[in-house]
Amino acid sequence: MNWAPIVLTLKLAGLTALILVAVGMPIAYWLTYSRWRWKFLAESVVALPLVLPPTVLGFYVLVAVGPKSPLGQGYQALVGHPLAFTFEGLLFASVLYSLPFAVQPFASAFGSVDPKLVEASWTLGISRLATFLRVTLPLSAAGVVTGVVLSFAHTMGEFGVVLMVGGNIPGVTRTVSIDIYDEVQALNYAGAAETALVLLIFSFVVLSVVYALNRNMWVVWPMR
C-alpha cells in the first residue's frame, strides 16, 4: 500500500479548504451584501470553475504560474524556485478550482440570515465585523461547514487540473487520483483498487460525520 499519495492529497485538500475559509468568506460576504450593479460579473467569475473543463482551467493556471508570467516571475524572485510543478502551484490551482464550492454555500448561508438581525445588531452599536462574527457567522454555521466539506471533497478528487498544473511528481504533486490513473495505466489493478477503496471509505466517513452533525443540512448543492 502506497500511502504517500494519500497523505499528499489529504494535505492538499486540507490546506485548500483552510485557505478557502479565509478567502471565500470575504468574497461571499461581499457577494451577499454588495449592491454594485455589475456584481453579476463577479458572481460569474466565481462560478466559472463549475462549468469550465478542468483542462481549460489547468491550462490557464499553468500559463499564469509559468516562468514567463508576472505571477510566476514574482513568486520565483520572492521564494527562489518556480511555482509551476510544485505543491504550492498545485495548491493555488486547487483553491481556484474549488472556489465556487466554498463561496456559494457561504453566500447562500449569509443571505438566508434575516437582515433585520444584522440591522438590529448595528443599531445596538455593534460594529459590522463584530456583527458578522457574533450574528451572521453563528447563524450560517451549517452553510459554512457545507462549504468546507464540499471544497475539501472536491479537492480530494481533482484530476485534470492536477495533471495540467502539477504534473506527476511523487511526494510533491502526485495525488491519489493521479496515482490510481498511473496504476491502471501500468495494468496494476490490485494497487489501483486498494487506493481507490481507501479514498472511497475516507470520503464516505467524512461526509457521514458532517451530515450527522448537521442533521437539518441535507442540501448537498445549495443554490441561491
Place this chain on the structure above:
Amino acid sequence: MADEMTADFEKRYNGGPTIRAALGLPVGRSHVTVLFGPSGAGKTTVLRCLAGLERPERGRVRFASETWVDTDVGVMAPPQARGVGYLFQDYALFPHLTVAGNITYAIHDLDSRERRVRLDEMIRLLRLEGLEDRRPAQLSGGQQQRVALARVLARRPRLLLLDEPLSALDAPTREQLRGELRALLRGQRMPTLCVTHDWVEALTLADQVAVMAGGRILQTGSPDSVFSRPANAEVAAIVGVETVTAGKVVGRQDGLAAFDVAGKQLWAVEASGKGEEFYLCIRAEDVILEIGAQPSSSARNHLAGRVTDVRPAGPVSRVAVDCGFALTALVTRQAAQDLDLKPGTLVTATVKASAIHLIPR
C-alpha cells in the same frame, strides 16, 4: 435651553413615493411621539432614516448638538454611532442566543459584575424572571416583545424608536401590554418615536401625535387635538374617530362611570374599573342630534349645545357642535336640511353610554 432633536428630510424610492418628514422631539426626558397612519404611509421609513439604516436623499437630522445627517455636507452617521434603541416590528431577537444573551448582547464592554447588575435590572423591569436561559423560539409573543425591549434598554439609548411595538401580538395580550408599555415609557428618561396604525395605541401612548399618509406628515399636535380637530378631510378620514376629549371620573355606578368633561357630566360603560383620567372617544355616527333643549335622563347622555359648523361630505353632513367641548356628529344631508342645521342652531346631542370608548391616559 432645553435640548432638542430635529429631523427634516426626504427619502426617495425608485418608482415609489417620496417620503418627507419634519419632526421635533425633546431630548433627555420621557416624551412619546406617535407616528400614526395607514400602512404604506412611510412611517417605518422615517424610523429607519433616524436609526441610520436608510440614507435620506436630502435633509438634516440633528440630535442635541450632534449632526446625524446633513446631506449638504455629506454627513451620515452610521447606526452604531447614534445610540438609538430600535424595536423591530417582529422584534428581531437573536435566535442562537438565550434571553440573557440577547439582553446583554450590546453591553459586552461592561465588566461582568456590572453586566450582571444591568441584566438583573432589565429582568426585573420587564418581568422576565425565570426566562433567562430560554431561547426566543421558546417564548410567547408578549415575552419576546419584552425581551426585545430589555435588549434595547439595557444599553441605555438616547432615543427609542418603536416600529408597531404591539402589532405582532394577539388581541388580549396587546390589550394588556399597551398599558404596561405606556408605564414603561413614562419611566424612561428619553424620547420615543413610536409607529402605529392603531388609534387606541396612539391615544394610549402619545404625548404628541403626527399623522402621516402618502409619505407626508399631515398634522402634528396633542392626541385630543389631532383626533378631535383634524386639520383637513384627509386627516379626519385617517384618524376615523371624530371626538376625543379628556375627562375625569367623578362617580361610578352599576358598571358605568360618570365623567366630568368641561363642566358637563357624561356616562360611559367602563370595562376595567381602574384609573381616573381617560380620553373619551365618540364616533360621529353615534351622535344623535335633536332641535332645542331636551329633558335629561340618567341612562343617556343629553348634551345641550350650539352648532358651529355644517360641512357636507358626500351623502352625509359633518356637524360640529359646541357643548362645552367640541363634539362632531354625522347626519344625513336630508336630516340636516329637515332640522335646518346651521351655525348658531341650538341642539341637543344624545350619545349612548356604550358608544363612548374609554382610553386610559
